[in-house]
Amino acid sequence: MESVRRSSRTETEAVGAFWRWWSVAGAGLITAAVMSGVYGDLPEIIGAMVMAIHPELRWETxxxxxxQHRLCITGGGDPRLRVLAERWRRAAPPPTESWEFAAAREPQPGMVTGPxxxxxxxxxxxLARIAVDWDDRSALAELTVYHPAFTRMSTNDCRLAGRLLADWLLGEDDVQRWVGALNVARTDPRDSQPAxxxxxxxxxxxxxxxxxRWTMREAQTSSGQRVIVCTLRPLRWVDHPLLDLHTAVRIGYRRTGPDGLPDGDALRGLRHLEADLGALLGSRGELVASETCNGLRILHYYSDSEDQNGRESFDRFARARKEVQVTHTGDPGWARVQKFI
Incomplete structure (x- = not known):
């Protein structure tokens, strides 16, 4: 935990250093460079400060x-980096007539008509074409990008071209929201259409x-026990980029029906506990899914790992109730609940 805190402090200091530089000199320097086309060593200066936040972050204007202009820091769709880019954006000064700031690539349709x-x-x-396969259950699309030049390109270059094309068409965040898989093809797929x-x-x-909206479905364990799963759909981490801490709240219940699911009294007790926790957390946590089976309900929450009061709210709730246990795990991208999609 100490190394995580140290890393967080380093990133926070780097973000602060960037915006101090921007306020003192950076805004004027980059405005003059964009207007004149003469950048000198400015790209290296900005690149070094962005890399001080994280070596894998990239910047563009x-x-x-x-x-008039936008400065963007992007993590290229990586949830871990999207958190840092979002913290950088939220620390930015107010936008001006000249500059606004973004933590992900915005759509740039003009970029998809040229080289x-x-x-x-x-x-x-x-010349690119894209086949779209939409899945209603997950509310996600599978995109297959084709270009005649792909037959002469390496796989990595094809994938890079496909990713940039999708980002410029939809914007980086909408790729995360609505695209479950992005493929490239060297032959034109059936039902493709102009990009x-x-x-x-x-x-x-x-x-x-x-x-x-909340949905409910029933499943079974390997031993045949009934499991009730409730999930918020669509389940989109990118709509809450700072909620990178997964907290599993495990609540045991004794009174059960013959199938191991809670009977009326137990169900009312679970609902009261959930309401009490929601009132304690307020806007600090987001409940996204729950599992109920054989005397145990697991609530899946996400909150901001930098918000120590949010984490402490979960812990305090559990300390006051012997039937409740909580476990915290860093999880940008919400990998721990992807099985519910």
């Missing part, structure tokens, strides 16, 4: 939505799935 440089050979992204039409499809399914 582009046109803004409300400001992609920086690979072994330039790729005209306007430029994919955002319209994703917008339509996003509208249909805009409001998360």
């Amino acid at each position: 582009g046109p803004g939505a409300r400001s 992609l440089e920086g690979l072994a050979q330039p790729v005209d992204l306007g 430029a039409v994919v955002p319209e499809f994703i917008q339509a399914v996003a509208t249909r799935n805009a409001n998360p």
